[in-house]
Amino acid sequence: MASVELIKVTKRYGKQTVLNPLDLTIPDGCFTVLVGPSGCGKSTLLRLLAGLDTVSDGDIFIDKQRINDLDPADRDIAMVFQSYALYPHLTVAENLAFHMQVKKVPRPEQQSKVEQVARMLGIERLLQRLPKALSGGQRQRVAMGRAMVRNPRVFLFDEPLSNLDAQLRMELRAEIKSLHQQLKTTTVYVTHDQVEAMTLADRIVVMNEGNIAQQGRPLDIYDRPVNTFVARFIGSPPMNLLEGLIEERTGLAGVRCGELWFPLPAKWHAAAKRQADAPVTLGIRPHDFLRLETSSQPAATLRIMEVTGETSLLHVDWSGFPLHIQFAGRLECQPGQPLWLEARAESLHLFDTKSGNRLSEAGLAL
Incomplete structure (x- = not known):
């Protein structure tokens, strides 16, 4: 587990600024949800944390260590994508174990870890299947499991439930919340769905046009929105x-x-x-x-x-x-x-x- 701190972080593409200078502190073990409309900068912020994009200005720290110049593989971060990003030619078990194989983890330890994570996610019976034989919800569970076996300092989720139907979204929301309560790993979760934000988060960060509009506990933001944008965005139906x-x-x-x-x-x-x-x-x-x-x-x-x-x-x-x-x-x-x-x-x-x-x-x- 680890704390995450962003100090005056800015992102520009040419002359266009997509993230204005912002400060954000995510406490150790906190489930933080970045929420906002399309184009607000939440996914860009996640990519900066993951090292998939470079910071234009400012600094990012994990446990007081500046990570701006670290490669993604050296940041000890695991990311779950919206598109699952599974290897289609590998079985579920092989997908789960892939990172450990690269790191040359002993095979008995690989097998033990895969079985443990599969039990937690309820996918033990799927271990020998290929991704094409899985439903959308099952694929997302495997993607989550592949991140979990790494035992990272920080989990990053990029709209992982947006491709699922309403019933599956509800089920996986509950599973993600339950897993966080068990693992206590610092988590940053991006979504445009304010219902996901309200039900999952320990802390919500509402973003708008590259700025942080408001941050705090879900019910504090719901009860006392700082402006009309937050008032309309947080709450369904809107205020x-x-x-x-x-x-x-x-x-x-x-x-x-x-x-x-x-x-x-x-x-x-x-x-x-x-x-x-x-x-x-x-x-x-x-x-x-x-x-x-x-x-x-x-x-x-x-x-x-x-x-x-x-x-x-x-x-x-x-x-x-x-x-x-x-x-x-x-x-x-x-x-x-x-x-x-x-x-x-x-x-x-x-x-x-x-x-x-x-x-x-x-x-x-x-």
């Missing part, structure tokens, strides 16, 4: 964002969004009253709505409803604002039907309209 103005009514502070008015919880009142008519962006998670029999607010109009069995996702128009709203269970309503809604005041988020940055309760400022 609803409505532009409005701070307004006071009958002694209460709230946010007016067109014809809608959302009262703020008491902790916001003092600051909000000092900022009357200030433009803000109001954030509301889809599950933070209540359905009422009637309301003084205008009714929303249901456009589409998606029912999964355990939840109902409503796409509504509420006074000109398209919103996603999620309720537990199954609702009896039809497209075009009016709905009276209320947002939970204690769960509202406020962001600066111009910068997109989160506003604090203390002074409506970061």
Whole structure:
């Protein structure tokens, strides 16, 4: 196991900068997930760690050792790719043992290690098969096993589940999490799927346009996104964002969004009253709505409803604002039907309209 530290790491291709100077520390044994949209720089960062690409500026350290100039084979890192990258002419057992053969590990030790890893991954009965005789999920297990037999200081995963169906992704997510709990190896995992990030990570690093937008524990980021980008990216369905103005009514502070008015919880009142008519962006998670029999607010109009069995996702128009709203269970309503809604005041988020940055309760400022 090992800690990983990046100091002012930058990557440029010609005149194009794909990674702006960034600092990142990954503690020993931590499962860290790099997440963000396509083109944000997360895979580039992984390639720099693996030594598959060179750093333009800055330094990378593993256990205080600078590795910028080390060859990939000398970094003691194992990488699992999206494409499996198995040797098609070798059996599963031979694929697992390949690195040990190159290192001239004694054959009994090779066999013992292969059997141990195969048991952990549940692929003992597949050891004599060729990769072409395996399913996608089985191939990914073999790719993971080939990395595990090396007993590296750091595991790198580059979107390993993106080629699998939903059921297999769920199963392998659980296996990867279980393996990390057993091995405690420092892990850096790249994905664009925020559900994978939330369920797997000890720590999430949200990236956007070559920068780190926010990093921290999954629920901390979910509960307190630092800006509107993170608020929309982390959470499925994404957070609803409505532009409005701070307004006071009958002694209460709230946010007016067109014809809608959302009262703020008491902790916001003092600051909000000092900022009357200030433009803000109001954030509301889809599950933070209540359905009422009637309301003084205008009714929303249901456009589409998606029912999964355990939840109902409503796409509504509420006074000109398209919103996603999620309720537990199954609702009896039809497209075009009016709905009276209320947002939970204690769960509202406020962001600066111009910068997109989160506003604090203390002074409506970061």
